[in-house]
Amino acid sequence: MSLHKEPFVDVRNLSVAFPTEAGLVKATSDISFSVGLGETLAIVGESGSGKTVSSLAVMGLHNRKRTQISGDIILNLESGPLNVITADPEEVRKVRGKAMSMIFQDPMSSLHPFYTIGNQIGEGWLLHNEGSKKDAREAAIKILDLVGIPGASKRVDDYPHQFSGGMRQRVMIAMALVNNPRLLIADEPTTALDVTVQAQILTLLKDMQKEFNMAIIIITHDLGVVAEFSDRINVMYGGRIVESGSAEDIFYRPTHPYAKGLLDSVPRIHVGKSERLKAIPGQPPSLINLPTGCAFNPRCEYVDQVPGGRCLTDIPNLYAIGESHVSRCFLSENAAVSGK
Secondary structure, three states: OOOOOOEEEEEEEEEEEEEEOOEEEEEEEEEEEEEEOOOEEEEEOOOOOOHHHHHHHHOOOOOOOOOEEEEEEEEEEOOEEEEOOOOOHHHHHHHEOOOEEEEOOOHHHHOOOOOOHHHHHHHHHHHHOOOOHHHHHHHHHHHHHHOOOOOHHHHOOOOHHHOOHHHHHHHHHHHHHOOOOOEEEEEOOOOOOOHHHHHHHHHHHHHHHHHHOOEEEEEEOOHHHHOOOOOEEEEEEOOEEEEEEEHHHHHHOOOOHHHHHHHHOOOOOOOOOOOOOOOOOOOOOOOOOOOOOOOOHHHOOOHHHOHHHHHHHOOOOOEEEEOOEEEOOOOOHHHHHOOO
């Protein structure tokens, strides 16, 4: 569901699992979402909820020999639709880095310490463009300048260790954008950065989105990051989408107890100092051995309010609350948010 825009990426019933000696890790189960050009989708949830796994599937980066993948991931390219799951890996490789790009979580480990920034950005440009190394260097300088690296023509020859954390993140963004992608996936783009730099990086991503008219998927566990940045939010738990809606829906009208719990655990300026933050009890479930019924039931304070103990036996479907707001919970909207 995108906001009145033709989706660039359309994910339908995606399930990803990894066979291991301990059992089958069901990383994502039957998830569907879409993102249009110029639109930002945030995927939020605790570690192990399936956020990164689903995005790596969109990029076609899972090893198909070691991964069980089903469903469809359709990219609506200018040349026609491409299904990332069924397409030849070589076809997917050709669009990866060009039509779609990803900013990985840790900029220090994602950048090679032995090569200059210019070499690393230029390599990505040369993969998808005809030109010389000099052309690639010029493209690197241009994009470094665009993402706000001061003195880009000189810094292009510097190494990763010569950049601060915030500047390294800008370099990662430059590397992802050098080929003008239609889709940008940002995996925890502000982790380990101080609050001021976080705001700068998010503003930069928004500016770059306007510049290139990109679809953006931002993966984070920090709800503060997505409040003003996102058009839509998918809340994930136990490998499933448990609530999806506009940023306004999720922040002001959450109905799933997990989404509500995430919001209650965020510090707020207007709350008195003596008032303690409300934590979600327990731990995220094992993806090898998920609880029967609703995966959130061992941690949910509303289990007893559902007649017949259905939370313990049945997996709830996504039900519509509004035009573009859905929730995977047996409770009615009023019951889910009442009282607490």
